[in-house]
Amino acid sequence: MATNLTPQYLKVQEGYRRAQTPQEQVECLEKMLELVPKHKASEKLQADLKTRLKEAREELHVEKSAPKKTAKSYKFPRQGAGQIVIVGAPNAGKSRVLKELTHAQPEVAPYPFTTREPQPGMMPWEDVAVQLIDTPPITRSIFEPYLSSLVRTADAVLLCFDGSSDDAPEETLDVIRHFTERKTLLAKESGFAADDYSVIRIQTLLVVTRGDDAACSDRIDFFHEMGALALDELRVELHRSESVAELRNRVYQLLNVMRCYTKAPGKPADYTSPFTLPVGGTVEDLASKVHKDIAEKLTHARVWGSGLHDGQTVGREHVLHDRDLVELHA
Secondary structure, eight states, X not given: OOOOOOHHHHHHHHHHXXXXXXXHHHHHHHHHHHHSOOSGGGHHHHHHHHHHHHHHHHHHHHHHHSOOOOSOOOOOOOOBTOEEEEEESTTXXXXXXXXXXXXXXXXXXXXSOOOOSOEEEEEEETTEEEEEEEOOOOOSSOOOTHHHHHHHTSSEEEEEEETTOTTHHHHHHHHHHHHHHTTEEEESSOEEETTEEEEEEEEEEEEEESTTOTTHHHHHHHHHHTTOOOOEEEEOOTTSHHHHHHHHHHHHHXXXXXEEEEEOTTSOEEEEEEEEXXXXXXXXXXXXXXXXXXXXXXXXXXXXXXXSOTTEEEOTTOBOOXXXXXXXXX
16 A cells, blocks of 8 residues: 655655754654654554654754764755765865865865865855865775765765776775665665665765776776666866866756745845745745745745746745746735
8 A cells, every 4th residue: 555645745754854953853753744644554654753753852852961062063054056965985086076166175186085074165056056065085994974964964966986097986886885884875866765764865976087088988887887876977077167067067957956036026026046946846835935934924926937927826836947036925
């Protein structure tokens, strides 16, 4: 018997996957328990949610009662259109990717382990920005404990592979294995495993740096022959502007979002700071992004774009499209 989870439940479930704090996890789990269909087919899921809610509440209690830590925190509040984490083996080109795509200035050197802690940067794409986070290299024997949590809550991952190195296939498989052992699967799409909520899939793009190397194709073929999972792939040469531009576009596309602009009744449109929503988002979703009170009191909206008559009145469930202009009425 199918569980038949509703779109509202799936939306909150995705929020739970991205939750970065115990408080956020508790709020999402409470809402998921409220929304999950109550029938025999969902009994296992309900039990799992209750167990996870209990654990999250316990973790929240410990966090609130524990003394303040002086150690550095590697939790990065999500900024811009989305958050993408860059991972890979030593000298895979991670820091160079961050440097070319953002205004960050990480140390880039021919020797390994130049990145010692996560470093964020904002990648501009047209009129929005995407948050990228470079991370320390991963080897067979070295894996920073916080990396699993950082990746599990991200919108997507860039897995860097050095196309000029004979060691890249095995070293990149070591990276994948580390995450798999921690129930984090680098995959073609994000979401929970259907039969185990402790296992999370994260949409991953295999970024093959130094992709013009003569033996690059052979190394990628060997990588797959060794048992690598099928991932979307892009070969790049970061000294070529057209290659960097292609990578920039692919990074933005990983987010699968759309831009929506807003205007207050009787006032000019604001085309400077669009809100970003998942593709398929509704007027209600946009109102929630603008302000909680507006979402609660929303009665209707007027929309310009997406094949409608200019200023056409629509309801809360109207599906928006990229570059729509929306006037919310509460």
